[in-house]
Amino acid sequence: MVQRWAAILPMLLAFAVGLCLVQAPARAQGNPLFDFWLGPFAGDGARGKPSGPPADTGATPAAPGSGWRSPRQDVRDALWDAPFDPGSAASPLIQDEFADAPQPVDPDYAVPVLSRQTVDALNGAIARYRQIVTAGGWPEIPPGEEMQIGTKGPRVAVLRARLEATGDLRQQAGEPEAYDSFVYQAVVKFQGRHGLRANGRVDERTANALNVTARARLSQLTINLDRITGLLAGLAEPYVMVNIPGAEIEAVDSGIVQSRHRAVVGALDRPTPLVKSQVVELNFYPYWHVPESIVKRDLVPTIREDFDYLKRTNLRVFTDWGYSDEIDPATVDWNSEAAMDLKFRQEPGDGNALGYVKINFPNEHQVYLHDTPKRRLFGEELRAYSSGCVRVQNVDDLVAWILGGQEDWSQERVQEVIQTGESRNVPVRKKVQLHMTYVTAWATTDGMVHFRRDLYGRDGVGQLAANY
Numbered sequence: 001m002v003q004r005w006a007a008i009l010p011m012l013l014a015f016a017v018g019l020c021l022v023q024a025p026a027r028a029q030g031n032p033l034f035d036f037w038l039g040p041f042a043g044d045g046a047r048g049k050p051s052g053p054p055a056d057t058g059a060t061p062a063a064p065g066s067g068w069r070s071p072r073q074d075v076r077d078a079l080w081d082a083p084f085d086p087g088s089a090a091s092p093l094i095q096d097e098f099a100d101a102p103q104p105v106d107p108d109y110a111v112p113v114l115s116r117q118t119v120d121a122l123n124g125a126i127a128r129y130r131q132i133v134t135a136g137g138w139p140e141i142p143p144g145e146e147m148q149i150g151t152k153g154p155r156v157a158v159l160r161a162r163l164e165a166t167g168d169l170r171q172q173a174g175e176p177e178a179y180d181s182f183v184y185q186a187v188v189k190f191q192g193r194h195g196l197r198a199n200g201r202v203d204e205r206t207a208n209a210l211n212v213t214a215r216a217r218l219s220q221l222t223i224n225l226d227r228i229t230g231l232l233a234g235l236a237e238p239y240v241m242v243n244i245p246g247a248e249i250e251a252v253d254s255g256i257v258q259s260r261h262r263a264v265v266g267a268l269d270r271p272t273p274l275v276k277s278q279v280v281e282l283n284f285y286p287y288w289h290v291p292e293s294i295v296k297r298d299l300v301p302t303i304r305e306d307f308d309y310l311k312r313t314n315l316r317v318f319t320d321w322g323y324s325d326e327i328d329p330a331t332v333d334w335n336s337e338a339a340m341d342l343k344f345r346q347e348p349g350d351g352n353a354l355g356y357v358k359i360n361f362p363n364e365h366q367v368y369l370h371d372t373p374k375r376r377l378f379g380e381e382l383r384a385y386s387s388g389c390v391r392v393q394n395v396d397d398l399v400a401w402i403l404g405g406q407e408d409w410s411q412e413r414v415q416e417v418i419q420t421g422e423s424r425n426v427p428v429r430k431k432v433q434l435h436m437t438y439v440t441a442w443a444t445t446d447g448m449v450h451f452r453r454d455l456y457g458r459d460g461v462g463q464l465a466a467n468y
Helices: 002-023 032-041 075-080 116-134 154-165 181-192 204-210 214-233 292-305 337-341 375-379 395-403 411-420
Strands: 239-243 248-253 256-266 275-278 281-284 315-318 343-346 357-360 384-386 390-392 424-427 433-437 441-443 449-451
Touching (some): 181 204, 214 441, 256 375
Antiparallel strands (some): 281 357
16 A cells, blocks of 8 residues: 555646646736836847747637637737637626636626716716715725735724725624635725736735725716716717726627727826727738837937847838938947937837737827737736837737628638738728727626726826826
């Protein structure tokens, strides 16, 4: 018997280790600060940082019905490619593969934010929050250490009262000052509907979100009721809606969200603008024409410190926007003011700031939607890193939806074009509206009330609502 266990035990240990490795949650990596400064052209290889194993450059079809990957899907980003299923009532509203706990399930997963159902639900939420404000609001969580399962003390009692005020905690069982499983589940629910990482722990961000006053939340609900009502007046389907503070995108047709995507939006000092337009063209493997603002604020200062950055990121230098006169970078005095007037173009291919597709729509701000080589940013809790344009998670699905019904375009055809690696411009024949909106609060028909950071301070309800 002993000899038998001696033979079996190593195999069991190896299996357990392998299982742990498979189930270990992926974590966002990279340098968000550097990505912030360099805007959309900061790739994994920026500043000479090692980019790790090479990305898989061959398209990899997934199992039927589970979506499919782009050709440059890095093997390290396996959990990033989470397909959207509008027909599943068990699909989470915010699918956070990097969370330590599952996100709450929203039965209205496929109901658009811009809908009459949302307006009706918002009116109900406003009535409830008015009652909360009239009753004196909710208690403020005192400053202190992070709270989690096992924490005990008077702050936990205050936390319980705060969660009970908004219906996140309904269970009265357990010790009043004990952070038990009931409190844990309530915190997960609260975090999920506030766009926070649902880990069940009251860290600084969660505490700040809990401490936004009831009056401020009521103001946000009222402000966003007006916003959504106004947007519905001129809304025509199909449309793509970018919710900037939510860093999320919905593709809507027939009153149903057909595709939902995480987004990376403009940084605080480079906000994504409000836009109403129409999608007119898709550029596969696009060139990236570096805007003058990024040239002056980011690119030239970077080249001054790291001359090899141009070669590493496949950027070419010209004297004019017609790209008729290319310059040898070695002949340029990068410390001169004249360097700021040069024009830069990044060639298509792996590492291009726009990824493998760009979605164009006329607008005065010269912004667009696009893919990105920095896919790990989609796993960040706060996704405000770009210079104004919007990066799209699982952009393959959005492109296929936009081209759906047009000639012989299908998901398979889109993937075939991507696999070629060739630049190609495709006009969009059907009318697909594009709305870049600013929605920080909404509600669903089951009574769930959602809030997001007042990212750019446009609600005017105080810094706490913007900074958590």
